[in-house]
Amino acid sequence: MAHLAALGVLVLLGLAPNPLPAYDFYPPGVGSSAGAARWEASAFPLRFRILDTRAFPEYPGLNAEIWREIVLRGISAWVKVETADISIVLDGGTLVASKADIDDGINTIGFEAREDWGDDRASALVSATGGRMTECDVLFDPAILDGWPEDDPRVVAWAAHFLEEVVMHEVGHCLGLSHVPANPVWLGQGANAPGWPPGFLPEPLSGLSSDPQMSTAASYGVPRLTLDDRIGVSLLYPAPGFLEGRGSIGGRLVTPEGEPAAFLYVQSVDYASGRAVFGPGAFADAQGQFLLEGLPAGPVHLWARPTLLYMERPGYQKTRVWDLLDEHRWFSVRSGVAVIVPEIILGAGRSPP
Numbered sequence: 001m002a003h004l005a006a007l008g009v010l011v012l013l014g015l016a017p018n019p020l021p022a023y024d025f026y027p028p029g030v031g032s033s034a035g036a037a038r039w040e041a042s043a044f045p046l047r048f049r050i051l052d053t054r055a056f057p058e059y060p061g062l063n064a065e066i067w068r069e070i071v072l073r074g075i076s077a078w079v080k081v082e083t084a085d086i087s088i089v090l091d092g093g094t095l096v097a098s099k100a101d102i103d104d105g106i107n108t109i110g111f112e113a114r115e116d117w118g119d120d121r122a123s124a125l126v127s128a129t130g131g132r133m134t135e136c137d138v139l140f141d142p143a144i145l146d147g148w149p150e151d152d153p154r155v156v157a158w159a160a161h162f163l164e165e166v167v168m169h170e171v172g173h174c175l176g177l178s179h180v181p182a183n184p185v186w187l188g189q190g191a192n193a194p195g196w197p198p199g200f201l202p203e204p205l206s207g208l209s210s211d212p213q214m215s216t217a218a219s220y221g222v223p224r225l226t227l228d229d230r231i232g233v234s235l236l237y238p239a240p241g242f243l244e245g246r247g248s249i250g251g252r253l254v255t256p257e258g259e260p261a262a263f264l265y266v267q268s269v270d271y272a273s274g275r276a277v278f279g280p281g282a283f284a285d286a287q288g289q290f291l292l293e294g295l296p297a298g299p300v301h302l303w304a305r306p307t308l309l310y311m312e313r314p315g316y317q318k319t320r321v322w323d324l325l326d327e328h329r330w331f332s333v334r335s336g337v338a339v340i341v342p343e344i345i346l347g348a349g350r351s352p353p
């Protein structure tokens with residue numbers, strides 16, 4: 001039902017939208033969960049095996065046993081998402097091979113020496129046909145910890161956390177999530193500095209949400225899954241009842257002059273728990289269109305605000321989007337329904353300093 005409703009959004013807007021939600025799926029840019037590739041229910045529990053290519057990194061405290069525990073912790077973050085139905089099993093033993101084989105029918109996680117690692121230190125190879133995911137192999141560069149101090153116990157402990165975070169990120173790819181942009185980029189520029197006008201953030205929020213685990217800028221450094229990650233994966237594998245209590249809001253942001261407010265960031269604020277927390281967000285596309293799926297039914301506060309940089313949009317930096325004013329507005333999310341807002345006119349908001 002919710003999937004059909006989301007399709008309705010795209011048709012009703014009548015354009016070729018390419019909004020970027022804070023969760024994205026395969027193929028990248030598909031935009032909504034409706035056409036996203038995913039594992040069939042019968043594929044669960046997904047089984048993974050540790051791949052042993054005899055290329056294990058040499059680092060204090062890191063051995064095969066510890067590595068297995070790190071992998072298990074990275075995987076379990078996704079299994080623990082309460083709104084999603086995900087089960088993953090890490091098989092005992094290892095698969096000994098010279099390299100990962102994306103067509104062998106076995107999902108693996110392991111270190112593999114490759115010529116083409118470049119700046120990446122880990123990667124998820126995903127195989128999918130006809131919208132159905134069939135295999136995933138997660139590869140780590142054996143040199144991932146090269147240059148890390150080996151004599152400082154705090155750094156050694158941090159290295160294990162770091163590897164766990166990377167496992168979490170790559171397993172997110174295996175489940176069908178692709179990269180999303182970092183959260184509102186201008187917010188990285190001292191958003192909580194004293195120079196900001198009072199009340200610029202929605203009351204009573206005083207801080208900003210962190211980047212999603214699946215965001216490009218945050219790759220390899222987010223210790224947990226954010227609400228964006230959890231809702232994204234729940235749209236793919238909804239736990240019983242999840243979709244029935246959720247709805248979508250799509251719309252188009254325009255300037256007071258009627259021009260599309262391109263590339264603004266639209267973030268939901270959720271008061272359902274009795275306190276305000278940021279919910280999922282999305283970047284509007286070049287036509288100012290956005291789509292937010294998986295919002296809890298009830299009143300939702302949307303905050304549209306400018307971004308400073310958005311390097312994944314060609315020509316973005318030539319647009320003066322940071323001059324646009326922000327806008328706060330309340331909407332009502334209805335269960336199983338996609339609410340379409342034809343125009344959200346940015347009012348006399350406040351410019352960042």
Ligand SMILES: [Zn+2]
Binds near residue numbers: 219
């Ligand atoms: Zn990635």
